[in-house]
Every structure is written in structure tokens, then in C-alpha cells.
């Protein structure tokens with residue numbers, strides 16, 4: 106069947122409207138930025154506890170970082186080359202009183218007052234695992250590597266009517282730092298476990314090979330290379346429409362990219378390889394609402410039981 110872009114956009118719009126009318130999403134006036142109702146948040150928290158329980162045997166180190174990232178850390182990665190259109194840079198005002206008066210005058214005149222701002226020392230966090238790597242810098246890993254459990258709000262500037270494409274959302278991640286074998290094993294293990302966890306809550310997701318949305322012409326080549334090397338997989342499930350399923354979890358094998366950028370080494374001195382699995386918590390909640398209905402009290406009993414944590 107041929108599905109037009111307009112049909113997809115209509116499906117997104119309709120889904121967004123229904124979720125807002127049901128009170129699950131609270132609109133902010135900006136596409137992709139919402140408040141969440143208590144019912145929505147409760148589903149997010151319950152699903153996260155299910156993930157915690159299913160991953161508990163790994164005894165991962167738990168770390169929680171905020172949604173802002175050291176700018177120097179950001180600049181050690183190639184994010185600005187690969188995803189300039191998704192970044193968020195935090196600016197603030199550092200001028201004197203005279204500068205302040207000028208800023209206010211510009212605002213009052215409807216002019217661009219943001220020229221008076223200067224970049225702060227932080228960027229918005231683009232992925233939950235970014236803040237981890239500098240903390241492991243210039244250290245040698247134990248022989249069985251490290252597994253770290255992370256959760257953070259992450260920012261991506263991609264305003265959209267697709268309710269599943271939020272500009273700021275939570276990723277729950279498990280990251281492995283170690284040898285190539287350890288990183289690959291982590292990816293395979295978690296993709297399978299991820300499918301099982303999603304199945305437990307009634308979401309039959311599909312594992313697909315994927316690529317990151319690299320920017321520009323060079324980006325097209327990078328995306329093709331990423332696909333060729335089987336580095337990124339997504340677990341996809343319908344949210345707004347069956348025609349365009351949504352990635353509700355994804356896993357990246359970064360090879361030694363972060364190991365090199367942050368000088369993280371295996372015991373034999375080789376650059377560490379890293380891989381992560383990330384659950385898109387808001388997207389999973391959205392998939393659950395679209396699949397089972399807007400009132401969790403009426404969800405299938407086995408789904409309710411799986412989430413009764």
C-alpha cells in the first residue's frame with residue numbers, strides 16, 4: 106500500500122489531539138514539549154521498575170546525570186559534526202547593567218535580544234550515556250568491563266506533531282564498557298531482553314537494523330556505514346500508525362569511538378569498546394496507551410500484573 110506523507114502527518118496530528126484531549130499530554134504551545142499527567146507518569150515509573158527488576162542480576166552501577174552536560178565533554182565528541190540540527194546549547198546573560206538595559210530594549214522592540222546572551226558552560230544532554238564517558242576517562246577497566254545503569258532527560262531539537270517525537274524525553278540505558286566481545290555481547294543480550302520485557306507488557310516489538318539521523322551529505326555516508334556494520338538496532342512498535350512504527354528502544358555499538366575520545370582502556374591497554382541499550386520511556390508509555398487504551402485500570406490483566414511493581 107502506498108502511504109503518503111500527508112496521511113502519516115494526519116495520523117500523528119490525530120494521535121496528538123486524542124492524547125491531549127484525554128489529558129495524558131499537556132500541551133505547552135511548542136510541538137514536542139509536553140507536560141505529562143499523573144496517569145502517564147505512573148506508567149513510565151512502573152515500566153522503569155520492570156526494567157530495573159529484569160536487569161537486576163547484572164548488578165549494574167547506578168548513575169544519574171542531569172539533562173545538561175559539560176560543554177567540554179560535548180566538544181570531545183563529534184556530535185556537533187553529526188547532529189548539529191539536534192543540539193541544544195544553553196546560553197545565559199553575563200553582561201552589566203547597561204547591557205541588560207539594551208537587552209530589555211531589544212525585547213520591548215520585538216528585536217532579537219538573544220544576541221546579548223553568551224554560551225554557558227553547559228549543553229543539553231543529547232543521549233543518556235554521554236555524561237558517563239568522561240567519568241571513566243584515563244582509567245583502565247576491570248577485566249570483565251563495567252555495566253552502568255543510566256537514566257536522563259535528553260534533548261533533541263526536532264519539533265514535530267508526532268507525539269512520540271518529543272524534544273525532551275527520558276532514556277533508560279544500560280551501557281557496557283569493555284572489550285569488543287563484551288560490548289557486542291551486551292548489545293545482543295539487551296536487544297533480546299528488551300524484546301522480552303516489551304512482550305511482557307503486551308508490546309510485540311520488532312528488531313530492525315537502523316541508522317542515526319546524521320546531518321548532511323557526509324551524514325548519508327555515515328548512516329550507510331553504520332548500517333553496513335550492524336552497529337545500530339531499534340525495537341519498533343506502532344504508536345500513532347502501523348504504517349510508520351516508532352523506535353521505542355534502541356541499541357548502539359559505538360566500537361572504540363568513546364574509548365578513544367575519552368581515553369578509556371581495557372586492562373591490556375586497548376581503547377575500550379562501548380555499547381548501550383536505551384529504552385525511550387515516554388515512547389513506551391505512548392505505545393502502551395495506544396495499544397491497550399487510555400485507562401490503565403482497563404488494561405489486560407497480565408499487562409497490569411507485569412506493571413504492578
Ligand code: ZN
Nearest residue numbers: 232234278381
Ligand atoms: Zn547510549
